Every structure is written in C-alpha cells, then in structure tokens.
Amino acid sequence: MKKYLSFFKMRLMAGLQYRTAALAGLSTQFVWGAMEILIYRAFWLEHPERFPMGMQALASYVWLQQAFLTLFALWQWEQELIQSVRTGDVAYELIRPMDLYGMWMTRSLALRLGRALLRLPPVVLLGSLVPAPYGLRLTVSPAVFGLFLLSAGLMMLVVCGMVMFLYALTFHLTDPNGVQVVATAAADLLGGAIVPLPFLPAGLRRIAELSPFGAMQNVPLRIFGGDIAGADIPRAMGLQLFWAAVLIAGGWVLMRAGLRRTAVAGG
Amino acid sequence: MIEMRGVNKTYRVRRREAGLGSAVKSLISRQYDLIPALREMSFTIPDGQIVGYIGPNGAGKSTTVKILSGILRPDSGVCTVNGLVPWEDRKKHVARLGVVFGQRSQLWWDVPVADSMALLRDIYRVPQAQYRRTLDRLTALLDLGDLLRTPARMLSLGQRMRCEIAAALLHSPQVLFLDEPTIGLDAVSKLKVRQFILEQNRLCGTTVVLTTHDMQDVDALCSRVLLIGKGRLLLDGSTAQIRAMAGENLSTEESVADLYRRFGL
Numbered sequence: 001m002k003k004y005l006s007f008f009k010m011r012l013m014a015g016l017q018y019r020t021a022a023l024a025g026l027s028t029q030f031v032w033g034a035m036e037i038l039i040y041r042a043f044w045l046e047h048p049e050r051f052p053m054g055m056q057a058l059a060s061y062v063w064l065q066q067a068f069l070t071l072f073a074l075w076q077w078e079q080e081l082i083q084s085v086r087t088g089d090v091a092y093e094l095i096r097p098m099d100l101y102g103m104w105m106t107r108s109l110a111l112r113l114g115r116a117l118l119r120l121p122p123v124v125l126l127g128s129l130v131p132a133p134y135g136l137r138l139t140v141s142p143a144v145f146g147l148f149l150l151s152a153g154l155m156m157l158v159v160c161g162m163v164m165f166l167y168a169l170t171f172h173l174t175d176p177n178g179v180q181v182v183a184t185a186a187a188d189l190l191g192g193a194i195v196p197l198p199f200l201p202a203g204l205r206r207i208a209e210l211s212p213f214g215a216m217q218n219v220p221l222r223i224f225g226g227d228i229a230g231a232d233i234p235r236a237m238g239l240q241l242f243w244a245a246v247l248i249a250g251g252w253v254l255m256r257a258g259l260r261r262t263a264v265a266g267g
Numbered sequence: 268m269i270e271m272r273g274v275n276k277t278y279r280v281r282r283r284e285a286g287l288g289s290a291v292k293s294l295i296s297r298q299y300d301l302i303p304a305l306r307e308m309s310f311t312i313p314d315g316q317i318v319g320y321i322g323p324n325g326a327g328k329s330t331t332v333k334i335l336s337g338i339l340r341p342d343s344g345v346c347t348v349n350g351l352v353p354w355e356d357r358k359k360h361v362a363r364l365g366v367v368f369g370q371r372s373q374l375w376w377d378v379p380v381a382d383s384m385a386l387l388r389d390i391y392r393v394p395q396a397q398y399r400r401t402l403d404r405l406t407a408l409l410d411l412g413d414l415l416r417t418p419a420r421m422l423s424l425g426q427r428m429r430c431e432i433a434a435a436l437l438h439s440p441q442v443l444f445l446d447e448p449t450i451g452l453d454a455v456s457k458l459k460v461r462q463f464i465l466e467q468n469r470l471c472g473t474t475v476v477l478t479t480h481d482m483q484d485v486d487a488l489c490s491r492v493l494l495i496g497k498g499r500l501l502l503d504g505s506t507a508q509i510r511a512m513a514g515e516n517l518s519t520e521e522s523v524a525d526l527y528r529r530f531g532l
Contacts, residue, residue, distance in 0.1 A: 006389035014377055091338045092371060096390055097362040260340075 004102055008110040015114020022118040029066040029119065030126055036062050037134050052198035056133040057225030061196055063127030063136035064221050068152070070115035072159045072217045074187040077166075077180065078111065085170040085258075100259065101252050104167060108160045140226045147233055151220040154240040158215045161247030162187075168251045171258025186211075192218040198227065209236075215243040269312040269335065269442065269474065274344030276305040276330055276498075304330040305341065306498040314441070315472040317464070319489035319506075321479065321523065323532050327498040328478045332444055335476070337361060348442060362391060365440035365473075367431050369447035374419040380430045381415040384437060391438035398437065405433040408463055425456030432460065436467065443467075445477045449484055461487045482520040494523070496532040 037059055044055050053061070070076060081104060084090040093100055127136035138145060166183060170176040188194050191213035197205050208214045219236045222228040228236050282300050283293040304327045312318050322328055333339035334346060337353030337360050346353060351360045367373075374383045388398045406412060409429040414422060422430065428448060435443065445464070449457045465488060467473050477488060485492060486506055494502035494509070502509065506519050513522035 003390045003392070006386050010375060010378065010382065010386050013382070014375070017377065089371065091333065092366075092368060092373075094338045094357065095336055095361050095364065095366045097358040098390060099358075 003098060004106045007098075007103060007106050011107050011110030012114040012117075015111045016118060018115065019118075022115070025070070026119055026122055029069060029123055033062050033066040033123070033127065034130075037130075041134065053196060053227050054133075054225070056137060056139060057222070057227045058196065059130075059134045060136050060139070060225040061221045061227070063123065063130075064224055065193070065217060067120050067123035067127065068116060068217065068221075070119060071112050071152075072155055072191075073193075074159065074162065074191075074216075075180075075184045076112065076115075077163065078108070081107075081167055082170050082176060085167070086175075094259075101164065101168075101255050105160055105164055105248075108163055109156060112156070112160070138224070140224065140229075144223065144226070144229070144233070147237070148220050148223045151223050151233075151237050151240060154237060154244055155216050155220050157244035158212060158240055158247060161244050161251060162212060162216075165247050165251035165254065168255035168258055171255065171261065187213045187216065190214060191216045192221070196222070196227075198222075210239070212243040212247060215240040268314055269310075269348050269476070270346065271311075271331075271335075272309050272345040274305055274308040274334065274341045274346055275303070276327075276334065276339070276341045278302045278304055303498050305334075308344070308495075308498070308500055310493055310500060310503060312474060312476065314474055315468065316491060317468050317475040317477065317489050319477050319479065319485040319492045320495070321482075321485060321492060322495040322501075323527055326495045326532070328495065329446070330498075331495075332366075332446060332476070332478060336364065336366060336444065362438070363441050365435035365438070365443040367428075367435045367443070367445050367448050369428070369445075369450040372419065372427065372431065373434055374427070374430060376420050377418055379416050379418055380411075380422070380434075383419065384415070384434060387434055387437050393438050397439075401437055401439060402433075405436060408466060409433050410459065425452050425459075428452060428456065428460060429463075432463065436473075439471065440473065442474045443476070445475060445479075447479050447481070448477070449479070449481055457483075464488055482518070482523055486519050494526065496527065496530050501530050502526065 040058055040062070041055070044051050044058075048055075051058075081090075084093070090100075093103065096103070124136060129135065140148070162183070166176065166179060169179055173179065190208040190211050192208070197208050197214060197218050200208060209218070215236075219228065219240055223233055223236070278301070279299045280302050281293075282298055283289045308327070308331065320328055320331065330339065334341050335348060335353055337357040340354045348360060349363065353360045374380055375386070384402060387393075388395075393401070406415065409432065411429060411433060414426050414430055417426075419427060419430070432445075432448065448464075449460055452460065461484065464475060464477075468475055475488075477484060479485065490505065492502070492504060492506055492509060493500060502512075509526065510517060510519060510522045513525040517525065
C-alpha cells in the first residue's frame with residue numbers, strides 16, 4: 001500500500017506546481033461562474049415558480065462546480081498515458097513491481113486532487129463573498145455536509161473509474177479519440193455540466209440521473225445545495241457506489257485483456 | 268542464472284500497399300504477415316557475467332530483453348531468470364531486476380531526482396537504512412552530488428544517464444539489463460558509466476546483459492558476446508574469438524561488421 005501512497009504523493013506534488021495554469025483557470029472560472037449565475041437570474045426573476053431548483057441551491061451548484069472543475073472534468077485526460085499505449089511505451093511501466101491499473105488509478109486521482117487543491121480555496125472564498133442568493137452558501141446541516149464530502153469522494157472514484165475505463169479501451173483501439181469525444185460530450189450533457197439535471201426534460205433527466213455520468217458532479221453538488229435531500233441522498237449515493245464498482249471492475253478486466261493482447265502483438 | 272531454451276516469438280504485422288484503393292480493400296480483407304522475431308533462441312548466462320547482446324537493427328534484441336523482463340510472452344520455449352518464469356511471476360521477477368533503457372527515462376521529469384529515488388525506494392520496498400547506504404555508494408561512484416537535488420528535465424544527457432543507472436540499482440537487483448546505456452554520451456561520461464558497470468559487477472556480482480551498437484562498450488565491458496541476427500543466435504564467444512573469426516587484425520567493430528556481412532544480415 002505504501003508504494004501507492006508514495007506514488008500518490010508524487011503526482012499530487014506534480015499537480016500542485018502548475019501555478020500559472022491555476023491562476024489563469026481561476027479567473028476564467030470566477031468570471032464563468034458569475035456569468036452563468038447572471039443568466040439563470042434573468043430566468044428566475046421572470047418565473048421563479050417554474051424554476052426547478054431554488055436560486056440559492058443553483059448558485060451554490062454553479063460556484064462549487066467552478067471550484068471543483070479539475071476534479072471531475074472528464075476531459076482532463078493524461079494524453080501521456082494514451083500516447084504510451086499507442087506507441088507501446090506502456091511496456092516499460094511493467095518493469096515495476098506494481099499493478100498497472102492501481103498505478104494509473106492512483107496517478108489520476110492524485111493529479112486531479114493536486115490541481116483542484118490550488119483552485120478550490122480561492123473560488124470558494126470569492127463565491128461566498130457574493131451576496132445571497134447568488135453566492136455560495138452552506139444551507140444544509142453538518143451531517144448532510146458530511147454526506148456531501150463522502151459523495152464527492154465517490155464522485156472521484158466514478159470519474160477516475162470512467163477515465164481508467166477509457167484508458168483501458170485504448171489498448172483495444174488504434175485511435176481512442178472518437179470514444180473520448182463522445183464520452184466528453186455525454187458527460188457534459190448527462191452529467192449536469194452544461195445545465196444542472198433538474199433543468200432537463202423529465203425523460204432525459206431520468207436517463208441522465210441513472211447513467212454513470214449522473215453519478216459524477218450531479219450528486220455531491222446537489223446534496224450541498226439541499227436539492228437532493230432526505231431519502232434521495234442514500235439512493236443517489238448508492239447509485240454512485242454502483243457505477244464506481246462497475247467502471248472500476250470493467251476497466252480492470254479490459255486492461256488485463258488489453259495487456260495480454262499487447263504482449264502478443266509485440267508492445 | 269538466465270536461461271532460454273528454444274524460444275520462438277512471431278509478430279503478426281498488418282500490411283497493405285500504399286494508396287486509396289488498397290486502403291479500401293483492407294477494410295474488407297486484411298492481410299497479415301508473420302514476422303519471426305526469435306527462432307529457437309537458446310542460451311544460458313551464469314550469475315555474475317557481463318554479456319554483450321549484439322546484432323543489427325531488427326535482429327530480435329529488444330524482443331529478447333522484453334521476454335526476459337516479463338513484458339512479452341513468447342510463443343513457445345522455456346525461459347527462466349533465477350528460477351522464475353518472467354511473464355508468469357512478473358511482479359516477483361521485476362522486483363529483482365534493474366533495467367536501463369538508454370532512449371527513455373524512468374525519472375520523473377519535473378521533480379528533483381531525489382524525489383524519484385525516494386519513490387523507487389517505496390515501490391521496491393527498500394528499507395531506509397539500506398536505501399541510505401546504497402544511495403551514498405551510488406552517489407560517490409557515479410558522482411551524483413548536486414544532481415540529486417536537480418529536476419530531471421534540467422540535467423544534461425550524461426548526467427541523466429548516471430542518475431538513470433543509479434535509479435535502476437537502488438533495490439540492488441541481481442540482474443541488470445542495459446539497453447544502449449552509452450548512446451549519445453560524451454567521452455568522459457561514457458568512460459564513467461563503463462567504469463561504474465564494471466565496479467558494480469565486481470563488488471555486487473550483478474549479472475549484466477548489455478545490448479548496444481557501440482563495440483567499444485563491448486570491448487570494455489563484456490567477457491562474452493552473443494551475436495544474433497534474424498532471430499537466431501549466430502555466435503557465442505569472447506570478443507577475441509570474434510576478432511579471430513574475422514581475421515586480419517581488425518577492430519571489434521570491423522570484425523562485427525564483417526560477420527554481419529558474412530551471415531548475410
């Protein structure tokens with residue numbers, strides 16, 4: 001276990017050192033968040049009764065989404081890993097007495113966390129300075145906040161499980177680009193990245209919420225704002241757990257099969 | 268001890284003619300060529316030997332190294348390294364193996380070399396005291412000093428190669444595979460690296476398999492040479508024997524070139 005921890009630490013440090021990228025991302029995210037809230041505000045002022053979420057819950061959703069962006073954005077691939085599979089360099093990762101899946105999973109988790117740690121505090125701070133109901137506010141009980149944290153952890157597993165599944169798929173395809181584009185687009189729409197899922201038409205919303213993409217940012221961000229509450233919390237988190245398990249198991253099997261095949265094909 | 272007996276490995280390569288017409292045709296029916304990379308490869312390397320594994324490009328050198336590293340599974344034949352079948356006991360096997368690929372880096376690019384070393388220590392579970400001792404010894408022998416505190420991307424090729432070799436030896440492997448370790452190095456760095464390999468072999472009894480195109484490496488280091496071509500073992504002997512075969516007072520380099528021609532490689 002210690003080796004995976006050290007590996008985690010290493011990648012975390014690597015993620016932490018992109019200062020300029022974080023600064024640039026930071027301003028983008030703040031401006032973007034503010035713009036989104038202004039647009040939603042216009043709709044909300046027009047017909048507050050037809051709004052599927054409370055304005056406060058929505059504002060918290062948007063700010064947290066911006067703060068956590070690098071944590072769950074599916075498109076934060078490591079091209080390096082995909083390239084290493086395409087060129088066969090991945091073979092040289094196998095001279096380490098480690099499991100490749102574990103190594104890459106650790107690496108993905110750490111890098112996302114490292115990048116997020118830089119951006120999280122300032123966006124959270126700025127967001128909470130914005131006046132209610134347009135700012136970031138904690139409106140739920142500490143117990144629910146605890147569930148939010150837990151759900152955010154599950155989200156990480158689902159996201160990295162999905163990313164690992166796509167990396168593993170690379171072993172079986174010549175060019176994984178197409179799959180990546182489709183997955184990214186699906187995650188944007190069905191994951192609540194473009195608009196929160198309550199704003200989708202009922203049928204699509206049901207599909208989105210049951211899909212693995214709906215087990216990502218959708219759950220923790222809405223738990224935080226109180227939009228998913230009561231008995232819906234364990235149900236949503238159960239679904240997260242289910243998708244995390246399916247994606248991780250699927251990716252692991254796919255990678256194993258891929259490695260065997262790569263070995264046959266000559267790395 | 269490293270043993271290979273009757274090892275065969277064939278790659279399946281997809282081939283087609285250039286052009287749109289054949290590109291479309293290959294959508295429907297694909298043609299594969301079978302490329303034999305190793306044919307009935309057999310040799311034994313006892314513990315503590317430094318062996319030069321040489322041959323022209325495409326001879327099957329890296330295929331052999333990959334099989335011995337447990338990365339690649341041969342089609343048939345027997346292969347054991349210190350009693351383990353590399354691809355079946357991969358993790359256990361690579362824990363006792365050090366590998367340096369001259370053309371790529373195992374150091375993490377953006378962090379100081381010492382951080383990479385510490386990570387390798389944890390990956391290979393080297394006890395702290397032993398790690399300290401080994402690193403001190405390697406630092407003295409390879410003249411690492413300040414290099415350890417420098418990010419890998421800031422190192423010159425020669426400096427990096429010395430760090431790479433140190434990184435491959437941190438866990439005191441019994442077997443060391445060196446794949447063109449002196450490629451692109453200046454004269455001083457080359458000499459340093461060679462001297463160190465000899466030292467390591469003498470002091471620790473490390474078995475070294477060296478693949479290279481640099482015959483001076485072979486002259487300086489190898490008591491024994493395995494010459495392969497087209498996937499077959501063509502010659503197994505000392506550099507003196509190779510020179511004797513070519514005759515006429517040629518250097519090892521010229522003798523090897525002569526042998527390549529003679530074997531029609």
